[in-house]
Amino acid sequence: MTRLADLHPQEDEADEEIPDRHRFRRRRWVALLAVVTVLALGYLVVFTSLFGVHAVEVVGARTIPADTVRAAAAIEPGTPLVRLDTDEVRARVAKLPKVFSVDVSRSFPGTVEIAVTERTPVAVVPSADGVHLVDGTGLDYEIVKQRPAGLPELAVPSASPDDPATRACVTILAAAPQQLRAQLVKVSSKTGGDVELVLGDGRVVKWGSAENSQRKAAVLAPLLTRPGKIYDVTTADFPTVAG
CATH class of the missing domain: 3.40.50.10960 (Rossmann fold)
Incomplete structure (x- = not known):
């Protein structure tokens, strides 16, 4: 006895291919969207002030005014945190005569902390x-x-x-x-x-x-x-x- 499905094998295969194509396209769009999202976030983080420097906190300074440390650090407001050269900032602050050591760290989304140890x-x-x-x-x-x-x-x-x-x-x-x-x-x-x-x-x-x-x-x-x-x-x- 011949089944109805046996009389139309090509139609069955075509019906199965349609969902597969949809899934493939959907995955491709999801992957493309993920790539675009990553690139967009990367651009925002690296090239815009969204994650830029909005505050410079000074800790450890006892006799050196915090504003003096900030002036020596010379950090431009809005500078993207990931592009901030902490070694250069550290070197500039270390030139202050009363500074014995200094450490510079980033804190997202927009804070730079400068920890100063004064000379004794x-x-x-x-x-x-x-x-x-x-x-x-x-x-x-x-x-x-x-x-x-x-x-x-x-x-x-x-x-x-x-x-x-x-x-x-x-x-x-x-x-x-x-x-x-x-x-x-x-x-x-x-x-x-x-x-x-x-x-x-x-x-x-x-x-x-x-x-x-x-x-x-x-x-x-x-x-x-x-x-x-x-x-x-x-x-x-x-x-x-x-x-």
Whole structure:
């Protein structure tokens, strides 16, 4: 017995092809729409101000005005975030004398955060033009009118990170315990191997070089309990007290 479908096989195949063509076209349009959408979003993100810089937040600055940091950053409002060169911004802000380190990050949709770490003075250099502040790297980075309390005077040929005497003095200041730093009024050196510390009561500590500073600090603590005027820890294993 012959079925009706058997009499028209080509019609059945044609009927099956029609839905397949529709599905293919639909998928093609969906794929094309997806590509267009991605390209449009990419254009909006990269070439327009929709996702551009609308706010610059400054964090970590204590004495540097936020507006000074923003001015140094020189970020043009509306600059697309993805095209912002954070390394260049970081380099510009790092040129501010009081900035020790800086980090720049993006936060979509339109914020740039600039995190600043300011330099911290460890000593001062009195001069005719004012009081120079020196940080832990040995850099003379700022001049103020009045000497900040609690900072010793740095007496070296030329305060600079490249000066051996300066490097030795700031290294020793970093190694000295807080109890000792609180008593210091002056730290001096000519060569870097002849560092001397002057305490507030007039006593002098001959420290020598910055080598073994942790060991010298540990030896000096009990040594200062003994009467005397000159305390020599140049050789930590053979400390002496004179005067």
